[in-house]
Amino acid sequence: MLSLLLLCVWVPGLLSAPEDWPAHSEPRKNFSLGGNGGRVFREQGVWNYSTMLLREDLGLLILGAREAIFALELSNITHKRAMVKWQVTGEMQERCSRKGKNLEIECQNYIRILHRMRDGRMYVCGTSAFSPTCDIMSYTNDTLTLEDKKEDGKGKCPFDPFQRYASELVDGELFSATSINFLGSEPVMMRSSAETVRTEFKTSWLNEPNFIGMEHIAEGEENPEGDDDKIYLFFVETAVEYDFYNRLEVSRVARVCKSDMGGQRTLQRKWTSFVKARLDCPVRDSSLPLIMQDVFRFCPGNWSTCVFYAVFTPQDTSHYSAVCAYKVTDIGEVFSHGKFKTPVTVETSFVKWVMYSGDLPFPRPGACINNEARDKGFLKSLDLPDKTLQFIRDRPLMDQAVLPINERPLLVKKGPAFTRIVVARTTALDGSSHEVMFIGTESGSILKAVNYDGEMVIIEEMQVFQQSEPVKILRLSLTVGLLYAGSEVAAGQVPLSSCRLYPSCLDCVLARDPYCGWDLAAKECVGVNNVRPDTHSQVVQSLMDGDASRCPLVGGVKAVNVSFLPGFSIKLQCQPGSNLAQVQWHRDGRPVVSSDTHHIHRDGLVILNASASAAGRYTCGCVESSHGRDYVTQNITYDLRPGSRSLVETSRLEPRMQGEQHTLVVLQVMVVVLSLTLAGLMVWNFYKGHFHLAGLCRHEQGQSIVLDSAPRESSNSNNNHNRSFERSNAEEKDGLNKAHT
Structure with missing residues (x-):
């Protein structure tokens, strides 16, 4: 309790959050993979489909798994074009087993790195029974070939197949973040090239990190200050600055300059530009900061428009997951103009991290070489003075945290934890652009959500894998309009839109899906990207307001006659077409309220021990609200009358599915x-x-x-x-x- 109190006093930024944070409970619709035209790929005896490389130039999805790599058709992943196995030898397995690892599970080769090279070939790395190895792979004439140009993968690929890692291939050079030793106790971020550069083995640089992702931002192409490209590393680590808390994990973003060559004397072959800051994603009712699980770079224009979308999960018992978005310019502002933290020794050996308030040396510690530095004679990192290098060696941590856009999450949801995220931009019927988030969960599903001027709408949830199989990877192809997911047991393919699954105009418009609109002429929900400009007036779409007033009125539904025997219980079915719809029952025009005899359920009305007085006309209306307007999305009427046993048996069949009636007839015959x-x-x-x-x-x-x-x-x-x-x-x-x- 004392530790938590101190945390609240010293670190208010970790716990504070807007009072009106957008909490959401469920999506509007739930779909199955098969019902949406999705596809699943799996190979007998192969597991861990968790590495993907989109080769849109070849029309392929390169899928890495355990001891196998597949080339699948991008438009239909069930069509396998090629496969190559990369297995470890029995000797390697035995050596791995003798070091205490599981022979059947850990001592295999898990494909972990897949990158496209400049010449069209691919750079691939695997764990190789705790002896990471890399190779070159080519695809020609529907054949995948490992070229047997093996090289040591230490520092590039993890030893442990279940340890998080990150990598990025930039201009032929591999930037990676993983552990460099067998025990996993020496974390490193490094660039593998002729001039190899890496991080220091100091807890102030990396303290028990869990690497999440790595992104390259080509800032040097259009930067007016002549700055360098940046490599951003996202990770979670044990905080060193909160010494009053036993063990507190925080989310971080770190940055290095692409052309960093290390120092001349100080920080030789070490990053001179490694700086890091805390990433905040404030959620109310969470006593501890949320932990980042995945990050996605979204750049609608040049580098300055880039936004990092990240998913977070709790490290306490709150069960709330969140999505926060960060502008690359906001991160750059913290690194370029923010204050540093510095360690201060208290008493004998106790170290406390506080804000550094002294003067900074020039060039600024952690900065890339820009025009100002070049004017002063600093042309590369090897020219930096020792004062600058010593400062950043001991103080890589920024005092200020990076806050999300609008200082609040885009989405907060209770339920299965978020695991992965990708973001696509699409154009609505009125020409407006919207970012659509696809979020993987630990229950094997994918959420589809859009933010409309601060209002988050969860359009649907697609169940891709079994609920016990978390989504481990997500990739997005705008070329074919498909989303790809991987889990331990299979890979899935999901279309970006589910327009054809909306059967009515109300259902289509109230979905507020930027991909879909209701065609009044064709009387179907269609993809707006396929609508000709001259027919826009015939298509109904209202994303900001969910206004379905243009939808044609639905005609009355013929009443279903139901007979019952007094003393028996009756259930009148009424399944709402949306999770957001409210079911309202009326009997002879008067509202039905729950009582000892009338139980209103989500899927129907149950009348217990029905007497003759229960007879009447029952109407079920499913009402969905959108911006203050109510729409009746479904209307079912039952005429309930007492009757003889033979009449009851006949009438019971009427509201049931034809399949049940058919089954009964077959049994009688x-x-x-x-x-x-x-x-x-x-x-x-x-x-x-x-x-x-x-x-x-x-x-x-x-x-x-x-x-x-x-x-x-x-x-x-x-x-x-x-x-x-x-x-x-x-x-x-x-x-x-x-x-x-």
Whole structure:
């Protein structure tokens, strides 16, 4: 309690959040993968489909799994164009096992890195039974080929197949973040090239990190200050600055300059530009900061328009996941003009991190070489003075945290934790652009959500894998309009839009899906990207308001006649077409309220022990609200009347599915056929003399005698039981004697 109190006092930025944070409980619609035209790929005996590379130039999805790499058709991943196996030898497995690793699970080759090279070939790395190895792979004539140009993958690819990592191939050079040793105790961010540069092995640089992602921002192309390209690293680590808390994990963003060559004397072959800051994603009711799980770079224009979308999950028991977005310019502002933290020794060995308030050396520590530095004679990082290098070596952490856009999450949702995220931009019918977020969860589903001027709408949830299989990777192809997901057991393909699954105008418009609109002429929900400009007026779409007033009125529905027997319970079905719709029941025009006899459920009305007074006209209306307007999306009417048993049996079939009626008829026919067959067999056997009534009676008499002479137990219950047998046997004997006579 004291630790938490200190956290609240010292770190208010971690816990504060706007009072009106956008909490959401459920999507408007739930779809299955098959119902939406999705596809699943899996190969017998292959697991861990968690590495993907989009090769839109080849029309392929390159899929990395355990000891196998696949080339799948981009438009239909069930069509396998090629496959290559990359297995470890028995000797490598044995060596891995002797070091204490699981032979069947860990001592395999998990494909972890897939990057496209300049010449069209691919750079691929695998864990190789805790001995990471990289190779070159090519695709020609529907064949994947590993070129056997193997090289050491230490520092590029993780040893542990279940350890998080990050990598990016930039201008032929691999930037990576992983552990550089077998035990996983030496984390490193490095550039593998002729001039290899890496981080220091200091807890002030990386302290038990969990690497999340890495992104390249080509800032040097259009920067007016002559700045360099940046490599951004996203990770989670144990905080060093909150010494009053036992172990607190925080989310970080770090940055290095692409052309950093290290220092001349200080920080030789080490980053001179490594700086890091805390990423805040404030959520109310969360006692501890949320932890980042994935990040996606979205750049609608040049580098200055780039936004990083990140998903966060709790490290306490709040069960709230969140999405926060960060402008690259806001991150740059913190690194370029923010204050640093510095360690201060308190008492004997206690170190406390506080804001550094002294003067900064020139050039600014952690900055890239820009025009101002060049004018002063600093042309590359090797020219930087020792004061600048010593400062950043000891103080890589910024005092100020990076806040999300509008200082609040875009989405907060209780339920299965978020795992991955990708973002696509699409143009609506009115020409406006919208960012659509696709969010993977630990329950194997993908959420589709859009933010309309601060109002977050969760359009749908697509169940791609089983609920026990988390989404481990998401990739997006705008070329074919498909989303790809990977899990431990399979890879899935999902279309970006589900327009054809909206059966009515109200359903289509109230979905507020920027991909969809209702065509009044064709009377169907269509993709707006396929609508000709001259027919825009015939298509209804209202994203900001969900205004469905242009939808044609739905005609009345014929009432369903239902008869019931007094004293029995009745259920009147009414399944709402949307998770956001409210079910309202009326009886003879008056509202039905829940009571001891009337139970209103999500999918219908249950009338318990119905009496004759329960008769009447029951109407179910599903009402969905949108910006203060109510729309009746469904209307079902039942005429409930008491009746005879035969009439009840007939009427019960009417509101049920035809499948149930068909099943009942089939069972009745089977019973009749079996009865006739049995009767025919008995007549035939009597006719042939195979058995006689007297013989049958003698057999039964003998059987009854055996029952009568069974040994009796001393128990009272058993004695009573046997006496009942005696009485029944005596009656049988009298009957049999009369029959013989």
